[in-house]
Amino acid sequence: NLGGILTPNTPNYVTTFQNSVQCDWSVPECNPFNFGSSDPYEEALLTTASLSVENTDPGECNAGIMRSDALLHIVLVSDEPEQSDQDWQTLADQIITKKGSAGMVRISAIAGDYPSGCESGSNSADVGTGYWEATNYTNGVFLSICSAWADPANIELLAEASVLLDTYPLNTEPVEGTIRVYVNGAEPSSDIWFYDESLNSVVFSQSVPGEESQVRIEY
Numbered sequence: 001n002l003g004g005i006l007t008p009n010t011p012n013y014v015t016t017f018q019n020s021v022q023c024d025w026s027v028p029e030c031n032p033f034n035f036g037s038s039d040p041y042e043e044a045l046l047t048t049a050s051l052s053v054e055n056t057d058p059g060e061c062n063a064g065i066m067r068s069d070a071l072l073h074i075v076l077v078s079d080e081p082e083q084s085d086q087d088w089q090t091l092a093d094q095i096i097t098k099k100g101s102a103g104m105v106r107i108s109a110i111a112g113d114y115p116s117g118c119e120s121g122s123n124s125a126d127v128g129t130g131y132w133e134a135t136n137y138t139n140g141v142f143l144s145i146c147s148a149w150a151d152p153a154n155i156e157l158l159a160e161a162s163v164l165l166d167t168y169p170l171n172t173e174p175v176e177g178t179i180r181v182y183v184n185g186a187e188p189s190s191d192i193w194f195y196d197e198s199l200n201s202v203v204f205s206q207s208v209p210g211e212e213s214q215v216r217i218e219y
Contacts, residue, residue: 005065044084045076046091046134049107053098072099073106073162079145080112082130092134103167103201107131108140108158110149118146139166163211166204173200174219182216183209 006013023030041048053072056062066072074095082088096102111128112118118125123146135142141161143149176195180187181202192207202217209215 005062041084043078043080044082045078046082046088046107046130047084047086049074049076050091050094050098053095056098066099071104071106071162071165073108073140073158075108075110075158076131076134077110077145078112078128078131079125081126081128082134084130088130088134089137092137096138101167101169101201102138102199103165103169103203105138106140106161107134107138108142108161109135110143110145113144113146114142118144120146164208165215166208167196167199168202168204168215168217170200170202170217170219179217179219182214182218184214 004010006017010016025031041051052062053066053074056064056066072095076082084091092105092107095107096105099105109128109131111131112125114127114129114132117127125145128142128145132142134140139161141157143154143157148154174195176197179195179202181190181193188207193202193204195201196203
């Protein structure tokens with residue numbers, strides 16, 4: 001953490017973000033843990049993400065970044081495969097455990113195409129293994145780093161993944177046949193959602209409720 005959590009009210013937040021991402025490892029403030037000449041997690045973004053999320057309790061360096069009622073969306077960008085010491089699912093599950101619900105976590109990636117990597121003009125990338133799997137595991141968005149991934153349409157996909165919930169955890173185990181779902185006061189067709197016992201959640205398979213929708217589940 002090189003300067004705190006960025007918000008729309010942070011002065012010059014774009015420049016602050018750029019300076020943090022491009023921080024020179026030889027500068028002491030960019031290497032607060034004195035790791036040596038290189039970042040040991042440089043190509044281990046799921047490790048970095050897991051450590052960042054783990055340090056969000058009061059008094060820790062990322063306190064306040066996770067809101068209890070908001071979906072957590074992590075976007076990872078790399079031209080190489082995920083290279084953590086632990087496997088991708090262990091790290092994704094650590095993030096989910098800290099958040100408290102699989103339905104409230106999205107991991108997206110901008111990386112090399114699966115399964116063969118990609119090349120476009122002067123741009124090339126190895127296949128983003130680890131990132132591809134974590135994205136599918138959490139219903140995130142995977143964009144090719146060799147493509148025009150910053151096009152408004154692609155950015156909109158990432159933005160929607162941050163706010164559109166398709167999985168709604170239940171507080172207790174239900175009698176499945178009693179589950180009733182309401183979206184904005186109306187009961188949608190039962191063929192657009194199902195109960196996932198492994199997640200103890202109602203999952204929308206289509207027609208995911210839009211922004212500011214009111215979703216109520218009775219059972």
